[in-house]
Amino acid sequence: MEVNVISFDFGGTLAFETEEDYKVYYKILTSFGFHFSLNLLKSAFDKARTIWIAKQQKGEIWNEERMLELVKDMLSFIGISDEELAIKVINLWSENVNFKVYDDVVETLDELTKNKYKLIVISNVSSEKNLKIYLSRCGLQKYFSHLVASGTVGIEKPNKEIFLLASRILGVKAHRILHVGDNYESDYIGAKNAGLKAILLDRLGKHSGKDALMIKSLSELIEVLNL
Numbered sequence: 001m002e003v004n005v006i007s008f009d010f011g012g013t014l015a016f017e018t019e020e021d022y023k024v025y026y027k028i029l030t031s032f033g034f035h036f037s038l039n040l041l042k043s044a045f046d047k048a049r050t051i052w053i054a055k056q057q058k059g060e061i062w063n064e065e066r067m068l069e070l071v072k073d074m075l076s077f078i079g080i081s082d083e084e085l086a087i088k089v090i091n092l093w094s095e096n097v098n099f100k101v102y103d104d105v106v107e108t109l110d111e112l113t114k115n116k117y118k119l120i121v122i123s124n125v126s127s128e129k130n131l132k133i134y135l136s137r138c139g140l141q142k143y144f145s146h147l148v149a150s151g152t153v154g155i156e157k158p159n160k161e162i163f164l165l166a167s168r169i170l171g172v173k174a175h176r177i178l179h180v181g182d183n184y185e186s187d188y189i190g191a192k193n194a195g196l197k198a199i200l201l202d203r204l205g206k207h208s209g210k211d212a213l214m215i216k217s218l219s220e221l222i223e224v225l226n227l
Helices: 021-031 038-057 064-076 083-096 105-114 128-138 160-170 184-193 219-224
Strands: 005-008 015-017 099-101 118-123 146-149 177-181 197-201
Touching (some): 005 160, 021 038, 021 083, 083 128, 099 128, 118 160, 146 160, 160 184, 177 184, 184 197
Parallel strands (some): 005 118, 177 197
Antiparallel strands (some): 015 099
């Protein structure tokens, strides 16, 4: 496969969250001395998330401003109206959310780096700042020369423009970039529509029957590239 750059999705491809979001918010709020049940916060979070999903369906993009709105809504559902607190909560988010790197990631990235591929990340995430923190906490930031975060650039996968933006930033033609991700629409179809090569990572066999070039482990990427 003739490519110079390999792009990766982050969440679900390189690493995964070890706790549900509402549990992270609960941990942050209890550190400020608030005492209420986890179930109460889960209910408030679910209501706030429903509001966000309605906005998303109207075309809004997840970023730090939307994140602040979600936290303010969540707090309002437990009777707290305090924007300053909401800001403190989102500022502590990246320090409290925990990710675990998939077992097949480091060895694969080491091999790709050894073979002189340029590696980047294209992720639907609130900001490039947070993406950098996530990668750093996972020990992965050193592998990637460029990060394209949807919340910072204002474009989300599967919109082909986020992939084309990466192509322009790198000065590499789209067909010389291979994108690898675990979401069929956002990663595979989005990348293909932009003229990139694409591979769908399907660790759990959720996408059987899809018309896509698929691998079940990142380790198989080495074989596909004939390294």
